[in-house]
Amino acid sequence: MNLAHSKRERIAVIGDGSLAFVVANIINYTLPEAEIIVIGRHWEKLELFSFAKECYITDNIPEDLTFDHGFECCGGDGTGPAINDLIRYIRPQGTILMMGVSEYKVNINTRDALEKGLLLVGSSRSGRIDFENAIQMMEVKKFANRLKNILYIEEPVREIKDIHRVFATDLNTAFKTVFKWEV
16 A cells, blocks of 8 residues: 555445455454455355445445445456446545456456556555564454454365365365365
């Protein structure tokens, strides 16, 4: 957000997976006065964003929605539509941070991005300072406890049948499965 203008009253996160949940929590931690808007595809996942001011399903975004900056956290085939939704609703001079990874070429509405004077930035999410900041945030109990909402703790893996069990569980969980190798 160092490249973005200083108006940070309303921040949008598009995506409802693990990355979006972590990013929205980081925004909530670093900009506690900002209103967070989350846009996703699944109500059951959006319900976990209880700290967000507003949540919307991608097919039902209000026409009058506006925000100062946006974070694309979808990846895959959702990347293009997500970036274009951010371009559509962001206020002029806003910044869009693209964080989702797509295997596909992405078409974006450059006309509106240019007319609004938007800054589009890609992020690898893996700089040293990011990890140092993450450790500092994880030391805050409220922050760490909220992240537990996206983790499913599975029994340890001790033999081959346990591996099958863990991967079957992972296919049926919405976010991340954590297990310990005891082989």
